[in-house]
Amino acid sequence: MKTQIERIEQALTGFLPAGDDGIRTVIESMKYSLTAGGKRVRPVLVLEFAKLCGGTEDAAMPFACAIEMIHTYSLIHDDLPCMDDDDMRRGKPTNHKVFGEAAAVLGGDALLTLAFETVLSEKAAELNGYEKCARAGRLLASCAGAEGMIGGQIIDLESEGKSVSADHLRRMDALKTGALIRAACLLGCISAGASDEQMKAAEKYADCIGLAFQIVDDMLDVTSDEATLGKPIGSDAENNKSTYVALLGLDVCRSLVSELTDGAIAALSVFGSGTDILSDLAKALRDRQN
Amino acid sequence: MKTQIERIEQALTGFLPAGDDGIRTVIESMKYSLTAGGKRVRPVLVLEFAKLCGGTEDAAMPFACAIEMIHTYSLIHDDLPCMDDDDMRRGKPTNHKVFGEAAAVLGGDALLTLAFETVLSEKAAELNGYEKCARAGRLLASCAGAEGMIGGQIIDLESEGKSVSADHLRRMDALKTGALIRAACLLGCISAGASDEQMKAAEKYADCIGLAFQIVDDMLDVTSDEATLGKPIGSDAENNKSTYVALLGLDVCRSLVSELTDGAIAALSVFGSGTDILSDLAKALRDRQN
Numbered sequence: 096m097k098t099q100i101e102r103i104e105q106a107l108t109g110f111l112p113a114g115d116d117g118i119r120t121v122i123e124s125m126k127y128s129l130t131a132g133g134k135r136v137r138p139v140l141v142l143e144f145a146k147l148c149g150g151t152e153d154a155a156m157p158f159a160c161a162i163e164m165i166h167t168y169s170l171i172h173d174d175l176p177c178m179d180d181d182d183m184r185r186g187k188p189t190n191h192k193v194f195g196e197a198a199a200v201l202g203g204d205a206l207l208t209l210a211f212e213t214v215l216s217e218k219a220a221e222l223n224g225y226e227k228c229a230r231a232g233r234l235l236a237s238c239a240g241a242e243g244m245i246g247g248q249i250i251d252l253e254s255e256g257k258s259v260s261a262d263h264l265r266r267m268d269a270l271k272t273g274a275l276i277r278a279a280c281l282l283g284c285i286s287a288g289a290s291d292e293q294m295k296a297a298e299k300y301a302d303c304i305g306l307a308f309q310i311v312d313d314m315l316d317v318t319s320d321e322a323t324l325g326k327p328i329g330s331d332a333e334n335n336k337s338t339y340v341a342l343l344g345l346d347v348c349r350s351l352v353s354e355l356t357d358g359a360i361a362a363l364s365v366f367g368s369g370t371d372i373l374s375d376l377a378k379a380l381r382d383r384q385n
Numbered sequence: 386m387k388t389q390i391e392r393i394e395q396a397l398t399g400f401l402p403a404g405d406d407g408i409r410t411v412i413e414s415m416k417y418s419l420t421a422g423g424k425r426v427r428p429v430l431v432l433e434f435a436k437l438c439g440g441t442e443d444a445a446m447p448f449a450c451a452i453e454m455i456h457t458y459s460l461i462h463d464d465l466p467c468m469d470d471d472d473m474r475r476g477k478p479t480n481h482k483v484f485g486e487a488a489a490v491l492g493g494d495a496l497l498t499l500a501f502e503t504v505l506s507e508k509a510a511e512l513n514g515y516e517k518c519a520r521a522g523r524l525l526a527s528c529a530g531a532e533g534m535i536g537g538q539i540i541d542l543e544s545e546g547k548s549v550s551a552d553h554l555r556r557m558d559a560l561k562t563g564a565l566i567r568a569a570c571l572l573g574c575i576s577a578g579a580s581d582e583q584m585k586a587a588e589k590y591a592d593c594i595g596l597a598f599q600i601v602d603d604m605l606d607v608t609s610d611e612a613t614l615g616k617p618i619g620s621d622a623e624n625n626k627s628t629y630v631a632l633l634g635l636d637v638c639r640s641l642v643s644e645l646t647d648g649a650i651a652a653l654s655v656f657g658s659g660t661d662i663l664s665d666l667a668k669a670l671r672d673r674q675n
Contacts, residue, residue: 117556118536120543125531172494177486196467197542200490204462204497205531211501212526215519225516229505232522236502241415241495246408252487253410266407 096139096372099152103138104130106156107163110213124194124202125209128167132185136308136376137162140279141286143373144297147366150287157219158231158282161210165239166275168206171199173248186325210235223286231285238278247271259337265306273305296365303359304377307352311383313338314348324385356381386429386662392442393428394420397450400503414484414492415499418457421475426598426666427452430569431576433663434587437656440577447509448521448572451500455529456565458496461489463538476615500525513576521575528568537561549627555596563595586655593649594667597642601673603628604638614675646671 107129114122138159145155174181174189175196181189191199213219214232223231237243247270254267280297283289289297315324316331317340331338339348359377363370397419404412428449435445464471464479465486471479481489503509504522513521527533537560544557570587573579579587605614606621607630621628629638649667653660 112530112532114531114536117540117543118531118560121531121535121539168494172490175490177490198539200462200465200467201535201539204458204494205535207494207497208526208530208535211522212530215523215526217523220519225519229510229515229519229522232501232519233505233507236498236505240402240498240502241404241408241411242402245411245491245495245498246404249411249488249491250407270408 096375099139099142100135102152103135103142103156103159103163107160110157110160110164110209110216112209120194120198121201121205124171124190124198125206127193128171128190128202129164129206131187133163133167135163136380137166137275137279139372139376140276140301141283143376144280144283144289145286146283147363147369147373148284148287148289148293150283150289151222154219154222155283155286157213157216157222158235158286159279161213161231161235162275162279162282164206164210164213165235165244168203168210169239169244169248169275171203171206175199178248178252181326183326207239227285227288231282234281234285235278238274243270243274243278244272247274254337256335257337261339261342264337264339264342268306268309269302272309273302276305276308277301292365296362299362300359300373300377303355303362304380307355307359307377308380310339310348310352310355311380313340314345314352315383315385316340317345319384352381386665389429389432389442390425393425393432393446393449393453396446397428397453400447400450400454400499400506402499410484410488411491411495414461414480414488415496417483418461418480418492419454419496421477423453423457423475425453426670427456427565427569429662429666430566430591431573433666434570434573434579435576436573437653437659437663438574438577438579438583440573441512444509444512445573445576447503447506447512448525448576449569451503451521451525452565452569452572454496454500454503455525455534458493458500459529459534459538459565461493461496465489468538468542471616473616497529517575517578521572524571524575525568528564533560533564533568534562537564544627546625547627551629551632554627554629554632558596558599559592562599563592566595566598567591582655586652589652590649590663590667593645593652594670597645597649597667598670600629600638600642600645601670603630604635604642605673605675606630607635609674642671 141159142152142155171190173179175191182192211232215228219228247267250267280301284294284297316328319328321327356377360374363373431449432442432445461480463469465481472482501522505518509518537557540557541561570591574584574587606618609618611617646667650664653663
């Protein structure tokens with residue numbers, strides 16, 4: 096998986112525009128966050144589901160890069176002072192701390208735009224054909240938009256300081272983080288021309304690891320330390336944020352994560368062999384420390 | 386043209402997601418700016434070029450709506466406190482004044498995302514085929530991104546308070562406003578399956594009216610009044626902004642706009658008849674009061 100991540104990071108940089116001096120700031124803003132050491136979970140999901148469904152890594156790579164661009168833009172905008180107002184991300188100053196708010200807004204906008212340029216690029220069309228590229232772009236937009244990730248973020252902002260139910264939290268996360276993870280798994284399927292049965296299994300896997308991912312996030316905010324996590328801990332409690340841990344307790348969270356991980360791995364059975372990386376990924380997300 | 390604009394506004398609203406109570410704020414933020422009475426120049430360009438090149442208004446409509454969504458998102462983000470910090474737009478409070486900064490950032494993000502969902506929608510694909518939709522989305526992304534509109538905005542921000550040359554201004558505007566006007570004309574061509582000669586003529590027309598539009602903007606900031614313009618006048622001088630008027634004087638600006646308008650109309654000759662609306666539009670942009 097390490098060489099795969101290197102290939103993803105190389106491809107990501109390759110899709111960045113060269114630009115000239117006049118627009119240097121926005122390109123640097125994009126590049127800073129795109130190369131700030133993300134876990135690359137979403138692009139790996141794209142590539143692995145593509146291969147499982149009989150496609151190739153090469154063809155799926157533009158889709159993989161696009162989803163990481165969207166994930167990255169969402170982090171830049173979420174960290175803004177008017178949103179979550181975070182100074183640190185992955186152990187580094189957040190984008191607006193380095194480039195200022197204007198360049199952070201524009202760098203995020205530009206990454207979101209570049210995601211669609213990448214999905215619809217000549218290279219993507221050569222390898223996948225226009226129909227798959229268009230369907231991939233449509234799916235990406237619907238998962239990232241007002242009824243997907245952005246909707247989740249507004250629910251999150253409006254839930255601040257309110258006590259909400261676990262169901263509310265679950266719906267919020269299904270949009271805020273779940274939608275993009277689902278998009279990642281399905282983009283791989285689209286690139287490979289997967290069957291309906293394969294698409295359904297990919298969705299099931301995505302929904303399980305998506306929710307598990309979020310519960311683990313809440314757990315780490317309580318159980319980890321700042322050096323390991325790369326950002327301040329205890330911020331959820333400090334912000335009076337309703338979390339799975341606060342609502343259900345650590346023990347229930349732990350067994351939920353364990354069940355969801357098992358569910359994700361079980362969903363992979365329709366693919367037969369070759370699912371090791373995806374089942375390892377589900378376990379790694381369960382056991383992660385940051 | 387009035388009924389055409391009504392059809393555009395109806396289609397625009399139709400592409401907005403219905404949403405539910407949880408995401409109401411972001412949908413309202415999108416809707417507020419999208420229905421705030423823009424001139425709809427860009428969508429009219431899409432539809433008119435489509436018809437001139439033998440296409441239909443129906444097929445071009447999703448592309449027309451998409452470009453207006455991108456234009457609208459760019460205004461929302463440009464007005465933010467960290468950007469141009471404007472309180473009024475088209476005679477109404479700006480988006481962040483009504484919904485707050487977070488919902489303005491997210492509403493803008495969601496409109497940008499919806500633009501691509503619209504270009505790649507089932508409806509757009511039925512009417513245009515996947516290849517045209519993908520090519521339209523790619524063009525839109527490249528014109529709206531870091532090497533297009535967003536690049537122009539960063540150049541603009543970094544030019545603030547500096548004295549720059551008319552050439553610098555021209556390059557900035559070619560990106561900041563020109564790129565999207567060019568995209569509008571070409572999207573119509575793409576929907577209609579235009580010839581290379583037609584595409585070149587559309588680009589020429591776009592570049593002429595794009596520059597004229599920006600020069601007129603600078604002129605109105607000096608010659609208009611707040612009630613007519615719908616926003617405070619004299620803001621360029623107040624912000625020490627280099628403008629065509631400041632650099633070249635009103636008289637030179639007036640004759641430049643006149644020449645560019647003539648150039649735009651001349652470019653339409655390759656289309657034969659049916660160009661009345663586009664030549665009237667070029668003249669209306671020259672003579673506009675707001």
